[in-house]
Amino acid sequence: MSLEQSDVENIAHLARLAVSPEELEGVAGDLSNILTLVEQMNAVDTGGVVPMAHPLHMAQRLREDSVTESDQRDHFQAIAPETEAGLYLVPKVIE
Amino acid sequence: MHDKTLTELAAGLRAGEFSSVELTRAYLERIEQFDTDLNCFISVARERALASAERADARIRDGSADALTGIPIAHKDIFCTSGLRTSCGSKMLDNFVAPYDATVVARLEAAGTVMLGKTNMDEFAMGSSNETSFYGVVRNPWDRTLVPGGSSGGSAAAVAARLCGAATGTDTGGSIRQPAALCGITGLKPTYGRVSRYGMIAFASSLDQGGPLTRSAADAALMLQAMAGFDPRDSTSAQQAVPDYSGQLDADLRGLKIGLPREYFESGLDAEVAASVQAAIAEYRHMGAEVVDISLPNSGLSVATYYVVAPAECSSNLSRFDGVRFGHRCEQPKNLEDLYKRSRSEGFGAEVKRRIMIGTYALSAGYYDAYYLKAQQIRQLISEDFRKAFGQVDVIMGPTSPTTAFAIGEKADDPVTMYLSDIYTIAANLAGLPGMSIPVRPVAGRPVGLQIIGNYFQEGKLLNVAHRLQRESDWHLAAPVGF
Known part of the structure; x- marks a missing residue:
């Protein structure tokens, strides 16, 4: 599998990463090599094989619908880049 | 002390x-x-x-x-x-x-x-x-x-x-x-x-x-x-x-029944590392263990499978690093998208970005079946190989790594070669099994590990x-x- 530079730009955008024009060629090459490795999988017929999402056969544990955590907003927001009045600040979204 | x-x-x-x-x-x-x-x-x-x-x-x-x-x-x-x-x-x-x-x-x-x-x-x-x-x-x-x-x-x-x-x-x-x-x-x-x-x-x-x-x-x-x-x-x-x-x-x-998967001793394994591993296995024979040849036929696919499953999960897990709640934030973001993209691009190194992009691609519309679903199916086959093997043996042994420690810089520019360093260890993670590495006879002053894989919770x-x-x-x- 060989990725074009435009594919890399599209994937990077989906992943919210910026790849500079100078890096594009190198990244396209690296990702194409990894996909070539991955495509060894195509040699195997997996028809009818149940996909395995998780190593243990366990059911989702449920808990009582009751409050178990206390309010620690100030504690958690102490490490945030920018907050105000208990809110996380980001650049203006709606013009 | x-x-x-x-x-x-x-x-x-x-x-x-x-x-x-x-x-x-x-x-x-x-x-x-x-x-x-x-x-x-x-x-x-x-x-x-x-x-x-x-x-x-x-x-x-x-x-x-x-x-x-x-x-x-x-x-x-x-x-x-x-x-x-x-x-x-x-x-x-x-x-x-x-x-x-x-x-x-x-x-x-x-x-x-x-x-x-x-x-x-x-x-x-x-x-x-x-x-x-x-x-x-x-x-x-x-x-x-x-x-x-x-x-x-x-x-x-x-x-x-x-x-x-x-x-x-x-x-x-x-x-x-x-x-x-x-x-x-x-x-x-x-x-x-x-x-x-x-x-x-x-x-x-x-x-x-x-x-x-x-x-x-x-x-x-x-x-x-x-x-x-x-x-x-x-x-x-x-x-x-x-x-x-x-x-x-x-x-x-x-x-004790020790299984030696033939796939773990084939080409790609350094001959001297193989000899050290065999020397340790000989010790186990002296202790009264029985050594059995086994096969893990799909183990050769574990690296390929891993490089879909792990990047897919990482691309999802690492989406939390967005420059908003904690961690690195870029200077003077122009808008929200710029905040995300620059914070993440400045904060992550090249290998992390590669894996996020591979995972994003594998999970994207139109590619999911060919990559992620296929990988999960092969994961099942790899896991079944182990299930069968543990019907025959108590533990599985082999090398931990195909070579001894390599030079700093030797593989740094070639991700795929680097990924193959983990060729013998990845399958245990895909199956969820416990594994150990212990030191055996060194090669030219460099340590060698014997890998021991066990059944669940063993x-x-x-x-x-x-x-x-x-x-x-x-x-x-x-x-x-x-x-």
């Missing part, structure tokens, strides 16, 4: 030969002496360690001490520690001080261990050489021109250089076992779900598992005893009782099998020159 095992250190502390404060000072001095060069530690917590050692000494005096009370250890910098930076080897978290402790950290603290600091690692645990760390490469104490392996390279090198009594690590595709092999120490990746993942920064959630890096199997038993157990805060934590690991160490191995058996070899041989006692 620094050359003693955990059992010996614990006995010395109880007998009053030395105090935890003295022991802690001795390790801190060694870190100061050697670590400028080795770079095993990202953060050293001097004052905090000494305060904790004083509390441990008080517990030893009043008789409330546990097996590990007063013993200085180090945590991989992937485990959250409140009040002390948790960087995960990344610029993204260079400023991150977690608001809570990981369960592994809390349990080992409750056991009375003294945290000396946080160890270096590949960025977000993505790497096999420790070269992707934002904080620089770790040097292998056996030869400083070599890598220590990864991603728990700082922990492995620190234990090998006797800069701590033991260390914690995590293993997503071999990140405990491969550096343990390359640094000549003992490393154990438990069964998926055995050790809580709470507060362990997520890379690939269906594969990640924490475990100990130690100087012997007996030490690993003590560490695992403290680390393992059900944790309601981890939704995939196993609700299974934790057996007495130390109590099983000496069990007789006569009649950590006690693995530790027993490893310990019996360590009783009969002295490979695990070798220390790098100068340490």
Whole structure:
């Protein structure tokens, strides 16, 4: 599998990463090599094989619908880049 | 003092030969002496360690001490520690001080261990050489021109250089076992779900598992005893009782059935590494074990499968690093998209970005069936290979890594070649099985690891099998020159 530079730009955008024009060629090459490795999988017929999402056969544990955590907003927001009045600040979204 | 095992250190502390404060000072001095060069530690917590050692000494005096009370250890910098930076080897978290402790950290603290600091690692645990760390490469104490392996390279090198009594690590595709092999120490990746993942920064959630890096199997038993157990805060934590690991160490191995997968001894394996592994297996024959040839026919696909499953899960897990709530934020973002893109691009290194992009691609519309679903199906086949094998044998043995430690820089520019360093370790993660690496006969002064894979929740058996070899041989006692 060989990725074009435009594919890399599209994937990077989906992943919210910026790849500079100078890096594009190198990244396209690296990702194409990894996909070539991955495509060894195509040699195997997996028809009818149940996909395995998780190593243990366990059911989702449920808990009582009751409050178990206390309010620690100030504690958690102490490490945030920018907050105000208990809110996380980001650049203006709606013009 | 620094050359003693955990059992010996614990006995010395109880007998009053030395105090935890003295022991802690001795390790801190060694870190100061050697670590400028080795770079095993990202953060050293001097004052905090000494305060904790004083509390441990008080517990030893009043008789409330546990097996590990007063013993200085180090945590991989992937485990959250409140009040002390948790960087995960990344610029993204260079400023991150977690608001809570990981369960592994809390349990080992409750056991009375003294945290000396946080160890270096590949960025977000993505790497096999420790070269992707934002904080620089770790040097292998056996030869400083070599890598220590990864991603728990700082922990492995620190234990090998006797800069701590033991260390914690995590293993997503071999990140405990491969550096343990390359640094000549003992490393154990438990069964998926055995050790809580709470507060362990997520890379690939269906594969990640924490475990100990130690100087012997007996030490690993003590560490695992403290680390393992059900944790309601981890939704995939196993609700299974934790057996007495130390109590099983000496069990007789006569009649033990050891499976040797032929695929683990084919081309790609260094001939001298193969000879060292075979020499160790011969020891097991002397102890009365029976060696059986087996096949894991799909194991050759484990690297390919892993490089879909792990990146897919990582692309999802690492979406939380957005420059909004914690971690790195770019200067003067123009708008929200610019904030996300620049914060992430500045914060993540090249390997992390590669894996996020591979995962994003594999999960994107139109490609899901060809990549992610296909990988999950092959994961099932790999897991079934093991299921069949464990119908025949008690443990599986082979090499941990196809080669000894390689030179710093040798594979750094070639991701695919680097990925193949984990060819023998990845399958255990895909299946969720426990695996260990223990040192066997070195090749040209470089350590070699024997890998032992067990059935689900058979950590006690693995530790027993490893310990019996360590009783009969002295490979695990070798220390790098100068340490």
